[in-house]
Amino acid sequence: QTFFTDDEIGNYYLLDSIITVVDAKHAPQQLDEFHEAQEQVGFADRLLLSKTDLTNEEDTKKLVDRLRRMNPRAPIKKVHFGDAPLAEVLDIRGFNLNAILELDPEFLTDLDHEHHDEVESFVFRAKKPFDGQKLEQFLSGMIQVYGPDLLRYKGILWMKGNARRVVFQGVHMMMGGDLGKPWTKADKKESILVFIGKKLPKDLFLAGLEECLAK
Structure with missing residues (x-):
């Protein structure tokens, strides 16, 4: 940091x-x-x-x-x-806020495994927009509690009332965000967030994010 x-x-x-x-x-x-x-x-x-x-x-x-x-x-x-x-291996700019979120497609379908490691990851997807105020309050609270165990996290977000993507990422208790590319009529609007950390309460994160979606 x-x-x-x-x-x-x-x-x-x-x-x-x-x-x-x-x-x-x-x-x-x-x-x-x-x-x-x-x-x-x-x-x-x-x-x-x-x-x-x-x-x-x-x-x-x-x-x-x-x-x-x-x-x-x-x-x-x-x-x-x-x-x-x-x-x-060089000039990757892994900590830049950009609209690229590389996820191995097999990760989303690979459910059977024999190891339960301390470091694991999970993904949240939503086809509804987020309520910006609710999301900020939720993430700020979770980072205060679980920040030391959050290794890396990143998201491409669809926010209610915003014509552009919102890109955010963080390391431990440090989080930043910025506006990304505008949504086009051809885009399938969706939010996707990936969290990597140590023994994170996955169900608590997923349920909380679900509550942050605009009604």
Whole structure:
């Protein structure tokens, strides 16, 4: 959070993104034993999966599925000795407020899993607009209580009375938002929010967000 709160550092340095390299051979055990390893996955904008040549196809798939459930917004790329195209690891601008919310489509349909990790994620979707005042009050309250456990969160929002998308994202207790592109007649208006955190009360978040929709 130093990059966002310290103006002197922010004037000279840009936090472009967080890249996490995952050792496919040892990651399952590391994720089981160390919550720090899970947090590194949860914070990531990109996941680079190495040493897949030392694991079989079934174990690799199980690991990829597990990583996807923990962080559905981080693309996963297999690499050999860390060799990756520079365009995929530099100038990503993972902390920019933009209208791109990358979610692995398989995440939304992958319901069966054997691991219940400390770091998990969930998505809220709605085809009704939000009441802006209700949403701000709800998110502010939840962040005050659960901010330390919220690793990353981001949303593209349809707000009542607003002709443009509203984009927001946050890290822990720091949240920011801005206006995005205007909605067009061809757009299917929808809000989508993804939350990544440690033992978050998913049902409480989802029910609260539902109550924030405009009546």
